[in-house]
Amino acid sequence: MKDEILLKKSNDDFSDRVLQIVMQIPFGKVTTYGHIAYALGSKKSSRMVGYALNSVHNRDEIPCHRVINRNGELSGKLHFATPTLMRELLEGEGVEFIGEMVNLSKHLWIPETV
DNA sequence: CGGGTGACTTTAC
DNA sequence: CGTAAAGCCACCC
Numbered sequence: 344m345k346d347e348i349l350l351k352k353s354n355d356d357f358s359d360r361v362l363q364i365v366m367q368i369p370f371g372k373v374t375t376y377g378h379i380a381y382a383l384g385s386k387k388s389s390r391m392v393g394y395a396l397n398s399v400h401n402r403d404e405i406p407c408h409r410v411i412n413r414n415g416e417l418s419g420k421l422h423f424a425t426p427t428l429m430r431e432l433l434e435g436e437g438v439e440f441i442g443e444m445v446n447l448s449k450h451l452w453i454p455e456t457v
Numbered sequence: 458c459g460g461g462t463g464a465c466t467t468t469a470c
Numbered sequence: 471c472g473t474a475a476a477g478c479c480a481c482c483c
Binding site: 375376377380386387388389390391392393394395396397407410411412413417418419420421422 | 462463464465466467
């Protein structure tokens with residue numbers, strides 16, 4: 344199971360690496376596109392992170408709602424089934440919101456550089 | 458091979 | 471708080 348994830352071809356594309364990091368986000372935590380990109384070695388490729396999530400098919404395995412932009416805003420909410428689903432999922436995990444943004448000070452999770 | 462696009466970020470005005 | 475521009479890189483046509 345998890346071994347398969349770690350054993351994935353070392354030649355993974357950027358997208359695959361993004362997905363693997365998103366999968367590692369702990370319950371009730373969130374991270375930003377920038378941090379994921381940084382963990383991959385290129386902070387400037389933050390756009391690719393969002394692009395990768397859009398390309399992912401197995402959403403059930405990827406908690407996309409835990410990936411937000413630098414402001415803590417749910418930039419990708421419009422890509423969910425409903426514009427409110429993303430926030431509902433996060434609140435359901437105990438994530439605190441400040442207006443339209445997530446309280447990053449409390450729930451920001453930084454991925455480990457693999 | 459080139460151009461358009463995008464779930465981003467930063468700086469600038 | 472608003473728009474604009476540049477930078478970055480994968481994917482699609």
